[in-house]
Amino acid sequence: MLVRGEPVVRGVLEATLEELATVGYGALRIEDVAARAGVNKTTIYRRWPTKQELVGAALRSVTVEWVIQPNTGSLREDLLEVGRHMTAVMSSAGGQALRRILIAEERNPEFMAVAGQFREALDALPRPVIETAKTRGELAPGLDASLLFRFLASILQHRLFIEGRDIDDGFLHQVVDLLLFGALAPDKRT
Amino acid sequence: MLVRGEPVVRGVLEATLEELATVGYGALRIEDVAARAGVNKTTIYRRWPTKQELVGAALRSVTVEWVIQPNTGSLREDLLEVGRHMTAVMSSAGGQALRRILIAEERNPEFMAVAGQFREALDALPRPVIETAKTRGELAPGLDASLLFRFLASILQHRLFIEGRDIDDGFLHQVVDLLLFGALAPDKRT
Numbered sequence: 001m002l003v004r005g006e007p008v009v010r011g012v013l014e015a016t017l018e019e020l021a022t023v024g025y026g027a028l029r030i031e032d033v034a035a036r037a038g039v040n041k042t043t044i045y046r047r048w049p050t051k052q053e054l055v056g057a058a059l060r061s062v063t064v065e066w067v068i069q070p071n072t073g074s075l076r077e078d079l080l081e082v083g084r085h086m087t088a089v090m091s092s093a094g095g096q097a098l099r100r101i102l103i104a105e106e107r108n109p110e111f112m113a114v115a116g117q118f119r120e121a122l123d124a125l126p127r128p129v130i131e132t133a134k135t136r137g138e139l140a141p142g143l144d145a146s147l148l149f150r151f152l153a154s155i156l157q158h159r160l161f162i163e164g165r166d167i168d169d170g171f172l173h174q175v176v177d178l179l180l181f182g183a184l185a186p187d188k189r190t
Numbered sequence: 191m192l193v194r195g196e197p198v199v200r201g202v203l204e205a206t207l208e209e210l211a212t213v214g215y216g217a218l219r220i221e222d223v224a225a226r227a228g229v230n231k232t233t234i235y236r237r238w239p240t241k242q243e244l245v246g247a248a249l250r251s252v253t254v255e256w257v258i259q260p261n262t263g264s265l266r267e268d269l270l271e272v273g274r275h276m277t278a279v280m281s282s283a284g285g286q287a288l289r290r291i292l293i294a295e296e297r298n299p300e301f302m303a304v305a306g307q308f309r310e311a312l313d314a315l316p317r318p319v320i321e322t323a324k325t326r327g328e329l330a331p332g333l334d335a336s337l338l339f340r341f342l343a344s345i346l347q348h349r350l351f352i353e354g355r356d357i358d359d360g361f362l363h364q365v366v367d368l369l370l371f372g373a374l375a376p377d378k379r380t
Contacts, residue, residue, distance in 0.1 A: 102352055103293055112354040119353060138378050148373050151345050158344030162292060163309060164302040182372030183338050188328050
């Protein structure tokens, strides 16, 4: 997985993700991360005093490459752009490795607590898109718009991995239009 | 996983799912399924001549316990009932075992082809709910309503397993209302 930032930080966080993918969260040791990254373990402890902090930082670092801030002037076009980008990220080697880590650890409460910070970072990504849509008055009153993006991610992930099917632009339009317009006939929206 | 039907069939299909969970699709042998079920392997070959047919039948058999046909008189209430039932099934030991099988085999093309029949059986489950909603004129014209149920399942699964969070009735209402009413403000639906 690609991690941005200064080289030492980047090297340590990449090594953490690789160790995590290889041995899992329970067996991950900071000594082994240090060896893999070619740094002294005190270099790691100084910045990330606990395993939880190190793994949390490694997971959050992944979201940096996931940032996309479309500003097409319409929520529908912005969502289509986000959906295309999500599809590319999920299909990438890094996205698939991260998915396998999350699945392998899904019944480990300590890991899930650490992963909670990662989810919060993910939830924050679409905020600018939501804010501009609000400015244009596009969102239904009272809606928690972060759900829109989380549901989009859920649907794309299920399609790619559980159903094992490709995502083309026709499918993306179906998803986005259902999420924006809803399934009800216009005269039943009372 | 609970499988209904006549006892021998049931025993063989349950043994197939257990073998699948234990050794995976690639290593699954009909002899081992027969031994686990306590039947002669010719008993299996007579009914399911190939491994693909046997595993396909075992996966389809699981959907029998997933049938729910609410008929509350409103699509919204029907969807909430389906959502509650999906949540219970996904959270059950059988549902979780099946999920682990699907994840373990997701990069095996032969298994994914067999699992395609299972997906079709799943897609067929909500048809009566869709038909009555159509009769009441509740669905937007041109909508592929099976997507509504597939997206509901995707969102609930993501919430339970990837996010590791509970599903309560408040969350279910948020999901169903977004899927039915959409995220757009009423005056932006042109």
